[in-house]
Amino acid sequence: MTNMTTNIGGLKMKNPLITASGTCGYGREMSELFDLSLLGGIAVKGTTLEPRLGNPPPRIAETPSGMLNSVGLQNPGIEAVLTKELPFLSQFDTAVILNIAGHSIEEYGLIAERLDSAANLAAVEINISCPNVKAGGMSFGVDPKVAAQVVSLVKSKTKLPVIAKLTPNVTDITEIAKACEAAGADILALINTVLSMIIDIETRRPLLANGFGGLSGPAIKPLAVRMVWQTAQAVSIPIIGMGGISTAEDAVEFLLAGASAFQIGSINFHNPCAAPQIISGLDRWCDDHGVKNIAELIGAAH
């Protein structure tokens, strides 16, 4: 048995595996397949102030070793999430992380100020990859100044540990990472999906109704590992790595690159029981490699 306890930036977990936002709903469906208390944490679907309809279908397309999605933040709004969804998760011994998103900087603040009343939240994860409607739809996460404004506003409105979740759709992710660190983020999470597109050659139109979508899955793993590596060199706050993890070995790679914990996303679609399998696989891998404490692996490749 390896010591897998992970205690980073005020977020305590029994192991470093978190199911990624948008890939595990609010836990209900997965709880039919395995005990959610096995998870280090669960990051629930991106939540906005008001209910959101999301993008029209088709929203999903398969790609070589991955997939594109343009779900577009369909969610019932913060009030319903706090009263109808989160209470279900209180029966499990796992860190519940609320992923939040907004159309404007103010919207993030208005959601954040509601969170300290929730009984079972372990952290808030800010999705800064969504479009800033007031700034012509450009993502909050591509401008270090705007990213920092969102982080410091959320930080001022809640006592929860704040995770800034970064988009890979930038020239230099370390610039955004440093801005979020300076603005008070406790933890960084990366990467979100990679802006992509598929064209249906029969209809000669983009395949997804929204045109563009976010690429995820094994296809983006090397890109994600590179960004975690670079970010680990640029900041001193802990990192949660993700992007294409599908096995315990993939997770080890992220830890070696400098992540202290990791999230699994699209693999939950390929294999709904991936989470418990990766946790036990990680334990086995560590045993086989003489690793007593998972922390020994963090950043060991640098």
Next chain:
Amino acid sequence: MLLTNAKILTNKRIRCQADFFLMELSAPEIAREAIPGQFLMLTPSEGDSPFLKRPMGINAIDSGSGRLKVIYQLKGRGTAALSKLRDGETIEVLGPLGNGWSVPAEAKHICLVGGGSGIATLLPLALLLAQDSSRQIDIILGGKSSEHIICREDFPPKAQCMIATEDGSLGRQGMVDLYFSAQPSYDIIYSCGPTPMMRKAAQWALSNNIPCQVSLEERMGCGYGVCVGCVCETKDQQGHVCYKRVCKEGPVFPAEEVFFHD
């Protein structure tokens, strides 16, 4: 819902030109829970190519022997990979998924309208309905040619089967609506098939004030409700548009809730 490794008992081509395949699986726990109209997610390959599971409507449920059947048409990489699996191999199966057809006890005179691989999902419904001998069942099937009218030997003998093919190779030449009578007296109409067919069946039913259920298809990420990728456009009671998950709130919807887009 559970995830199991099912043994493949049969995996064979059942139509030469139309590329339909039949797969029979041994999956006792799933067979015990499954009801007509539900579906399975099959993993075509253990690796990440293709990456996503494939939804398949259940074509036959035998809870006694623990067997399930699905019928699929070769359409892309997923079904191509499925078609290469051999008898005796195992395949990862998630199921049973979705809501399934609902059958009002008082429905006695019933019509089923099906086309394409949708015919396969109507079969277990027809067999269930036929268990009540007081029911009268009419089945209207349509397709490009006789090759596309699958399962027709398996429908209950007492049901009246009407067939329309575009090339006239079986039944009457034309579309299923050839058989849509002017004043139908059905208690309920069920439909599963290509969207234009379901739209016609729904219009026929609703314009005659007959309840109608349709089974929808959409691209799926997970099949069990977590990705919100498979939504269809529906209207709520106030007529507002809302997106519902085909894999969870569906695949069967009351026809009046659905906006049909081709």
